[in-house]
Amino acid sequence: MPPTAHLKDNSLLAALPDAEWNRWLPQLERVEMPLGQVLYEAGDTLKYMYFPLTSIVSLLYVMENGASAEIAVVGKEGLVGVSLFMGGESTSSRAVVQSAGIGCRLKSKVMKSEFDRAGPVLHLLLRYTQALLTQMAQTAVCNRHHSLDQQLCRWLLLSLDRLDGNDLVMTQELIANMLGVRREGVTEAALQLQKEGLIRYARGHITVIDRDGLELRTCECYGVVKREYDRLLPAAIAE
Amino acid sequence: MPPTAHLKDNSLLAALPDAEWNRWLPQLERVEMPLGQVLYEAGDTLKYMYFPLTSIVSLLYVMENGASAEIAVVGKEGLVGVSLFMGGESTSSRAVVQSAGIGCRLKSKVMKSEFDRAGPVLHLLLRYTQALLTQMAQTAVCNRHHSLDQQLCRWLLLSLDRLDGNDLVMTQELIANMLGVRREGVTEAALQLQKEGLIRYARGHITVIDRDGLELRTCECYGVVKREYDRLLPAAIAE
């Protein structure tokens, strides 16, 4: 995590044409995004649109009984709050900071007027939204068909792609909440991955040792999502 | 299924302002949508955008090993092919007619130029897309946490909302493919629902007897999706 993250570390901001960039710059407010921070609750009217720089945000649905499941994960390749320009103003999911870091935000009013100019910004944001849509769809598929092991691999890879480096600050408890499984299940799966030499971890810190190995072990879902992000947002994620 | 479905049976078409409606009308091509018809494959560049009138279309992902899972279901409340205006031109899912009927379609070129006028059409379509997004998210949640029984209830209700009447022409085998489970599992669950007097069925035909009972038995996912459609598209689905 670089101490001085640049706003253009966010791929969407980086992809803005000069005119838009110059117009946005004075409006972009840099913010700390500490672990666990809730950017919005299900049903909240969004006040800001967030662009993660070094943080990761989970979109998750919390059930009536308190159990949860992650719908999608957003990092420096994207933004949080698509419902602002999609027109709904709110969603039925919650946005939580899953990995602490820096981000920046734009007032919803500014965001909407920018979107309504109907220029390149609109098309960029919609392409991003389609990528997000693919991620959600694939989450549904993965939840249905794949083993906890594979899902953990997918999740690690998706998270890794949205950060710099090979380290995740993340307890197994937290991962379990995201995946919507028991913590013990994550322990078992992580143990196995460690035995196989793919990852190493200790008390809330995970290091990926063999990224290629993880990619071999994960299900097709990771690749489908990755390729779709690359296709729709050529500049994004590519490190 | 009325023999002469009107184009405005589709809620999105019905919600069009007069100017747009008059402009679209000559371009809208009425089409039969037989069971099993594939509107597009994963990766296909879309040639048309489809508006179901009396048919239901499933968006589903087909895995490398042939297993499948439904991502979302579209009927007279919506349209098939959001990737056309979202900018991706294609998706990683397949669209299949799940219940035969009538629909109409618009050439993708026409559709895109209509969308790019950036008027009320744009906002209508984006609100619809957000509703679709909610459905996908909730499918992911449901796949993770709920029992086959509850998922079957949810699926029956969602399908019913997108048709007229209380009948579905649908084998258990087909339902199993949509839900991404074994056919035997659907048999068991359906048997149970029949015992409880909620549905009656025979050889590819299901009748819902006690709709309220189904709603009591399903998981919260159905309600979440339903309310979101109602909120985002007030005119839609309401019968």
Add this chain to the structure above:
DNA sequence: GGTCTAATGTATGTTATCGCACATACGAGC
């Protein structure tokens, strides 16, 4: 009316994940 196929019903053993209970161990802070 008889045949044949597709749809539905049933049985058996297997597996992954669950829920719960608890054991261990690291490391921050005194």
Add this chain to the structure above:
DNA sequence: GCTCGTATGTGCGATAACATACATTAGACC
């Protein structure tokens, strides 16, 4: 260096859905 809370490891029995195999039946078509 000790303590204590948090993180991780482990061991059950319970359960839902799995794979497979096969039985039954309804209706379409001759």
